[in-house]
Amino acid sequence: MVLVGLLLLLLLLLPLLVGTRLLWGQWKLRSLHLPPLVPGFLHLLQPNLPVYLLGLTQKLGPIYRLRLGLQDVVVLNSKRTIEEALIRKWVDFAGRPQIPSYQLVSQHCQDISLGDYSLLWKAHKKLTRSALLLGVRSCTEPRVEQLTQEFCERMKARAGAPVAIQKEFSLLTCSIICYLTFGDKEDTLVHAFHDCVQDLMKTWDHWSIQILDMVPFLRFFPNPGLRRLKQAMENRDHIVEKQLRQHKESMVAGQWRDMTDYMLQGMGKQRVEEGPGQLLEGHVHMSVVDLFIGGTETTANTLSWAVAFLLHHPEIQRRLQEELDRELGPGASGSRVPYKDRARLPLLNATIAEVLRLRPVVPLALPHRATRASSIFGYDIPEGMVVIPNLQGAHLDETVWERPHEFRPDRFLDAGANPSALAFGCGARVCLGEPLARLELFVVLGQLLQAFTLLSPAGALPSLQPHPYCGVNLKIQPFQVRLQPRGGGGRAARERQ
Template sequence: MLLLGLLLLLPLLAGACLLWDRWKCRSLHLPPLAPGFLHLLRPNLPIYLLGLTQKLGPIYRLRLGLRDVVVLNSKQTIEEAMVRKWVDFAGRPQMLSYKLVSRSYPDLSLGDYSLLWKAHRKLTRSALLLAIRNSMEPVVEQLTQELFERLRAQAGTPVAIQKEFSFLTCSIICYLTFGDKIKEDNLLPAFHDCVQEVLKIWGHWSIHIMDVIPFLRFLPNPSLRRLKQVMEKRDHLVEKQLRWHKESLVAGRWRDMMDYMLQEVAMPTAGESPGQLLEGHVHMAAVDLLIGGTETTATTLSWAVAFLLHHPEIQRRLQEELDLELGPSASGSWVSYKDRERLPLLNATIAEVLRLRPVVPLALPHRTTRPSSIFGYDIPEGTIVIPNLQGMHLDDTVWERAYEFWPDRFLEPGKSPRVLAFGCGARVCLGEPLARLELFVVLARLLQAFTLLPPAGALPSLQPQPYITINLRMQPFQVWLQPRGLAGPNLGQRQ
């Protein structure tokens, strides 16, 4: 009876909240409101949201449960909010699913804006920059070489390339974060499986519906119970690495990013401090790197392979560019990432894949930290703001042949707008430098070593799975990797 009474009371509370919100905003000039309540349940949501701009313009409101959500669909509106007025829009809504994932310490990607959050971000960014200087490219090269040795052994057999890319990107971030010992202890499969479980359960509709209707968390929910179990497993794996690093730490020496971050948080802060960074912040930085740096890059690599299977003429031109710059495919020559300008078509192809299929197409939702405005519209404090990155990239008023895969658009500098697949402003993706390096190295060496062919002529679908959670997932597919040259390139050799 109590439960029934609460369920009957819910519509009354919702109506009261709507009336209260309207009364508070009665004097404001708000963006237009799209009629209806089920917009966010639409398939192919970024494209649907872009379509609403024809009637409502590039900025409008939707209803998300009991709250208004402002959607930004153009480069101008996104950059005004996230770059020019970044302080106003740097917050993060504190949703139930975010709190479940963050657990005891503020998460970097999901944490709300504060001075302590800025210090946490600076710590993680410094660790990544250290990895870039010291070990990032050699680690990517080494693990890519090991992957291609496995793939060469599978020549003649269709390969589920998405799974291979997923394990590769997870291995790279584990090596950079935790060091070589993680391979010695054979923990890479455990970390990879854990990442897959986290993303699968966190992305389930029964978890995200609680963000819209928080009352549902009090009802039986097997996914919620499973998510808590997976979080415990995740934290156990990371805490084991933390303990080992603390026990074997040598002052002034950094074997990996965790070593660096542990020594930084142990140092006393001088002058005014936003608060003390603790080991828990190192823990959550490692979690963010692991969760955010695996499937995003692996999915982008998979989209790139799928587009090249559909466009063999682009693949052929890429291989000709590689052969021209590096010699025949079996020569073993290589170009460093810092000299990537030598491969303009490869860079253009990567930019085009990121434009058409930004892996987090709606970014993560922002929250206004104070009253602000965009293009003359008032945006109240606490408003959830969604940047429609994929919609922005498909705006045919900005992009010529917007829906076509056409890398040549980027071969003339300054002709095409900048792609914002990693976001922009204070919340720009921290892992962008690593992701770009991985995309360049893996695709270049893949095309240098193999010709990509569809098995039995079965081309993969270029349509994303219709209902997105955070990532823009693709339909599973296989590819046949035909080795180029008799011996193939020695992927570990430089000239």
């Protein structure tokens, strides 16, 4: 009875609280030249939010404000405005807003993706980046190729049968992260982490959590979604802590088998200049979480989008296979193009670039926060203002891209004819895993098209429209594909001659 009374009281007071907060916010900003404000505050309920936000530019221009719950945010919808803020004035906009779900998921911001900008954050990012680019540099490409080859062999065993390819890609990318992070690709560990990531992202994206970020004081009321998120985090932390404990017990000083060894041994060597604090095991813990959250579903989604577009454009698929046959030999020959020589496969690179342009990994990036008062294209941006880069909107800008909604990989074959896309963000907050993701996309898509022809089951083409309401990632709607082996070309045929 008491709970019902509290809820009724909240409903009565909510309009007053919202109105008071908005009026106070407007009063503080009254002397500034701010971007124009979009009426209303229920914008998050719009389907296909990035495209909706781009549509608002026709009346308001590429930069404007809108209200998300109790907070004003600035939205950037063009490449020029995004680069102005995140590259030329990156120091001003390198912060992260410290909203409730971020603080909960990231262990009070010991996290690279969600943590606020600081000298300690820079040292944390440097350690994780070094582990990815230096700690496992020599084995990354061979391991990605090995796991992709094993994936293709599993798919051959299911030749001709419809395959839910997105789940298969998700397990593949999770196994790659497991191998690089822990030196282990055992099915039990891969499935444990895969299920953990799926559960965490599904719970985090639920409206009952998203509303807490819009109206923070609601966290003091009963919320089953919040309880499920905490349970998912406990499961996540249990799995990671077990791996860290095993690594500490077995690692040899001065040697590293994987990224975890590298980070555990390197955390004490990172100097945090002119700032308090030092890197601790909790930072390594959250680096592992970042690698799995940022490196599994994002890459799997992009690979799934690539397959879906190629099913709709069989002529591009045919040209890709001709290019692969020309460079690697006909059919599934087992030959390879080293990633450093990827220029030998220009159409494959262009296809990946076009998929990333049309379906960027995280279409609205993650929100930035102004670390100090600044400006963007003549508009004042006060300290603390949240800034959202609409990456997908920038990729669909008709003033920059010719026929932007069409899938046309050839646009990237003419060097300099098109600007580079912003699929992984830019500036200080550019995606840490971009080099690994690009390697995976190149290797997996190349080996898949070398070994198989992609066909739609019973001619049923997948939808190219994303889930209308999604969270951080631009999710593809579930679909199936038939993988038809390309037959007896290549090495086997030559050996029989």
